[in-house]
Amino acid sequence: MPIIKHIPIYAAPKRMLAYVTNEEKTEDTLVTGLNCSENYNDAYEDMKFNFEMYSGERFFKRSIKSDTAKRERQKIRMHHYIQSFKPGEVTPEEAHQIGVEWAEKVFGKKHMVLCATHTDRGHIHNHFAVCPYDMYGKHWYANKKSMRMCRAISDEIALAHGLSVIEHPKKSYCHKYGEYKARKEGRSWKQKLCDDIDNAIMKDNVRSIDDLLKELMKQGYGIKRGKYISIKVKQNRKPIRSFRLGDGYALEHLEYRINHKNYEMPLSEAMKYSGIQREYALCIRQIQIQLYRCPEPERLHIATYREIERSSRLLFYLRDSKIHSADDFRKAVSDAEARLKNLKAEKDSLTKKIADEEKLIGDIPKYLETLKRRPLLPKDISELAKYNYLKDAGITSLEDAKKHRLMLDDMKSRLEEADGKIREAVSEKKAASDFYTVYENQMKSDYQILLEQAKAEMGNIRREEERQKAEKERSDLQAENKMQDRGRSGFSR
Numbered sequence: 001m002p003i004i005k006h007i008p009i010y011a012a013p014k015r016m017l018a019y020v021t022n023e024e025k026t027e028d029t030l031v032t033g034l035n036c037s038e039n040y041n042d043a044y045e046d047m048k049f050n051f052e053m054y055s056g057e058r059f060f061k062r063s064i065k066s067d068t069a070k071r072e073r074q075k076i077r078m079h080h081y082i083q084s085f086k087p088g089e090v091t092p093e094e095a096h097q098i099g100v101e102w103a104e105k106v107f108g109k110k111h112m113v114l115c116a117t118h119t120d121r122g123h124i125h126n127h128f129a130v131c132p133y134d135m136y137g138k139h140w141y142a143n144k145k146s147m148r149m150c151r152a153i154s155d156e157i158a159l160a161h162g163l164s165v166i167e168h169p170k171k172s173y174c175h176k177y178g179e180y181k182a183r184k185e186g187r188s189w190k191q192k193l194c195d196d197i198d199n200a201i202m203k204d205n206v207r208s209i210d211d212l213l214k215e216l217m218k219q220g221y222g223i224k225r226g227k228y229i230s231i232k233v234k235q236n237r238k239p240i241r242s243f244r245l246g247d248g249y250a251l252e253h254l255e256y257r258i259n260h261k262n263y264e265m266p267l268s269e270a271m272k273y274s275g276i277q278r279e280y281a282l283c284i285r286q287i288q289i290q291l292y293r294c295p296e297p298e299r300l301h302i303a304t305y306r307e308i309e310r311s312s313r314l315l316f317y318l319r320d321s322k323i324h325s326a327d328d329f330r331k332a333v334s335d336a337e338a339r340l341k342n343l344k345a346e347k348d349s350l351t352k353k354i355a356d357e358e359k360l361i362g363d364i365p366k367y368l369e370t371l372k373r374r375p376l377l378p379k380d381i382s383e384l385a386k387y388n389y390l391k392d393a394g395i396t397s398l399e400d401a402k403k404h405r406l407m408l409d410d411m412k413s414r415l416e417e418a419d420g421k422i423r424e425a426v427s428e429k430k431a432a433s434d435f436y437t438v439y440e441n442q443m444k445s446d447y448q449i450l451l452e453q454a455k456a457e458m459g460n461i462r463r464e465e466e467r468q469k470a471e472k473e474r475s476d477l478q479a480e481n482k483m484q485d486r487g488r489s490g491f492s493r
Contacts, residue, residue, distance in 0.1 A: 002098070002154050002158050003083070004083055004150050005081070006081050009129075010074045011061040013129075014041075016078055016080060018040050020127045020129050026119065027119075032114075032115045034112065036114060040114070043112070046112055050135060061077060075132070078132065079142055080128070080130075081130065082126070083098075084125040085124050087122055089163060095126060096117040099126035102153060102154055102157055105153050107130060107134075110134040111134045111135075112130070112135070114129040159423060159426060162344050162422050189237075193245065194249065197245075200216060201257055207258065211258075212254065224239060228243065229251055230242075242254065247306060276318060277318045277323070286450040287302065290303035291303050302450075330436070332432050336428045336429040343418065346418060347418045347419070350411060354411050354412060357411065363390060364404075365401075
């Protein structure tokens with residue numbers, strides 16, 4: 001799960017290079033220079049020559065401490081990229097290999113890049129010191145577009161190495177302090193709009209988004225619908241997109257609220273599950289009850305539409321994976337990790353066999369040519385001795401070479417299949433690990449409160465059922481006694 005970030009270096013590039021190659025943070029084997037020396041002094045001279053030739057400015061520049069405006073007018077002396085890994089996910093050697101691959105793919109063969117892997121922290125991370133100009137004068141621009149490319153390539157390489165990648169989630173909208181204060185004091189026009197939307201949703205005639213928008217227009221709001229819903233409150237005020245009102249007002253959340261209004265999962269449905277699946281079903285039901293029935297000040301902080309969605313995804317995962325306990329969950333995670341490890345080992349073994357087979361096929365022509373010579377001179381015999389492994393493999397003709405070529409093609413095909421299986425295993429491992437993290441975090445938080453609420457509700461229902469059962473038994477007994485009394489009175493006559 002590598003994370004990429006960028007830091008522009010406006011001054012003191014030599015200090016930056018010294019930091020990257022610091023012996024207390026890395027080892028000689030974990031430092032690689034692309035188109036430059038691995039020694040920071042020599043790398044500095046390489047980059048200095050290149051920078052000064054194409055920029056027309058001195059490479060060395062003292063630190064700019066205060067004036068931000070001055071700094072922004074300066075040329076970037078060096079780009080500093082950091083690639084960080086999840087603790088325990090990679091070895092230093094593997095992290096370094098990934099880092100070098102990333103630098104080669106991002107910057108190509110012409111840029112000067114000094115790569116170093118630091119192991120002095122709790123997490124392994126790579127540092128990249130990049131000269132802004134390549135060897136032909138092309139300038140590297142660090143902007144949003146190049147950053148997206150950097151992250152995409154990092155994710156691509158991570159997947160190829162069997163690592164997890166980050167799913168970039170949608171940002172939730174947070175209110176600024178001014179809006180928070182206005183809502184607290186009861187003078188927020190946004191809060192009034194939210195209240196009007198909430199009330200409109202609960203009307204019987206509102207069964208779709210279109211119905212909701214019509215209802216709001218009746219109340220005097222201006223509506224524009226496209227990719228987002230924009231609502232105009234007053235003539236002199238700019239329209240506001242609904243998702244900016246907070247959680248529960250984005251288009252997809254409004255649709256969910258309309259389709260599920262005044263509804264929570266029936267208890268009977270939740271009870272169909274068992275183990276932790278039932279726990280989650282009950283928690284989802286309690287969140288729904290909190291959202292639909294509790295006034296906002298009394299709600300738990302996790303009672304949001306996002307939390308319902310997240311918990312529902314987890315419930316479906318538990319159901320599909322047949323997980324009924326925390327031990328089952330932990331086993332699913334360890335099984336996914338073990339499968340991925342085995343697949344990577346199989347791939348490594350297959351890769352080695354392919355390399356051996358390629359060498360064998362490459363040596364066959366020279367071996368057969370030498371074998372045909374007559375008479376065999378001492379130097380020929382000495383040459384053939386180098387190819388004893390071909391003789392042991394039973395190769396005596398080009399036909400044998402063709403067979404080995406077919407074997408090589410088959411192994412390469414199996415290698416492609418192995419890559420596909422590894423990608424699947426990475427996804428499985430990521431899903432299991434991510435869902436287990438969600439489960440652990442939730443069970444340590446307000447979910448325990450929700451479970452207690454659900455258990456209390458179930459206790460009340462059971463007591464009510466027992467009361468009704470006892471009442472029915474009493475009623476049946478009274479009816480039976482009456483029948484017996486009537487029978488005795490008829491017999492006495």
